[in-house]
Amino acid sequence: MMTAEQNYRLLQEIDANRQFLLAVYKQNPKLLEHAEPRIREMFTVSAHPEPHVEVVVKQRGASLVELIMFMVIVSIAVAGILLVMNKVTGHSADALLRKQALAIAESMLEEIQLQDLSGVACVGTLGANAVRTAASTVCDYNGYSTTAGILDFSTNAAVPNLGGYNITGVAVTPIAALGGTAITPGSGVMITVTVADPTGTPVTMTGYRAGM
Numbered sequence: 001m002m003t004a005e006q007n008y009r010l011l012q013e014i015d016a017n018r019q020f021l022l023a024v025y026k027q028n029p030k031l032l033e034h035a036e037p038r039i040r041e042m043f044t045v046s047a048h049p050e051p052h053v054e055v056v057v058k059q060r061g062a063s064l065v066e067l068i069m070f071m072v073i074v075s076i077a078v079a080g081i082l083l084v085m086n087k088v089t090g091h092s093a094d095a096l097l098r099k100q101a102l103a104i105a106e107s108m109l110e111e112i113q114l115q116d117l118s119g120v121a122c123v124g125t126l127g128a129n130a131v132r133t134a135a136s137t138v139c140d141y142n143g144y145s146t147t148a149g150i151l152d153f154s155t156n157a158a159v160p161n162l163g164g165y166n167i168t169g170v171a172v173t174p175i176a177a178l179g180g181t182a183i184t185p186g187s188g189v190m191i192t193v194t195v196a197d198p199t200g201t202p203v204t205m206t207g208y209r210a211g212m
Contacts, residue, residue, distance in 0.1 A: 101195045104162070108167060112209070117189065117211035128146065142172035146166045150163075168195065168202060172191050178208060192204060
């Protein structure tokens with residue numbers, strides 16, 4: 001089997017021979033009169049080739065309508081991206097506020113749980129913005145709240161950077177059972193602390209305090 005290179009060279013030789021014969025018959029037209037009909041026909045067509053038609057592809061720029069459509073599509077795409085970015089940023093901020101509110105609620109719940117447990121009925125002694133050092137039992141916190149930010153336990157002064165958060169309510173409720181097991185009245189309470197973040201969104205945390 002001949003290779004592509006060999007076929008190419010063979011075609012070149014055939015074309016060279018054809019061009020040579022054309023030149024010979026052109027110089028001696030009488031030789032062509034005595035040639036075979038197929039040869040005369042072939043060389044007649046070769047002597048009068050069809051005119052070559054050159055196709056010119058015209059290049060053109062973008063029209064005004066196309067430019068306007070492109071700008072509209074790009075504007076819509078950019079607006080969609082900015083909308084997604086705004087939502088992501090907003091949700092990230094919400095997550096930080098919620099995390100801080102949960103930390104405040106957990107801290108308050110732990111503070112209450114460290115107090116003594118006594119009494120059957122929980123009648124709170126701390127009102128809004130009250131000094132918490134006066135509390136001696138868990139039940140004293142029932143009804144406690146703040147309106148000017150989170151207050152320090154010792155000084156009752158506003159904690160820096162937490163002025164936008166508030167404890168909207170503390171509920172201390174006696175329970176008759178814990179984990180499905182009945183308990184002695186006055187020996188267990190459920191504590192619910194609700195904290196509002198700067199946007200007003202509430203976060204609630206619940207815990208229990210049991211005693212002898």
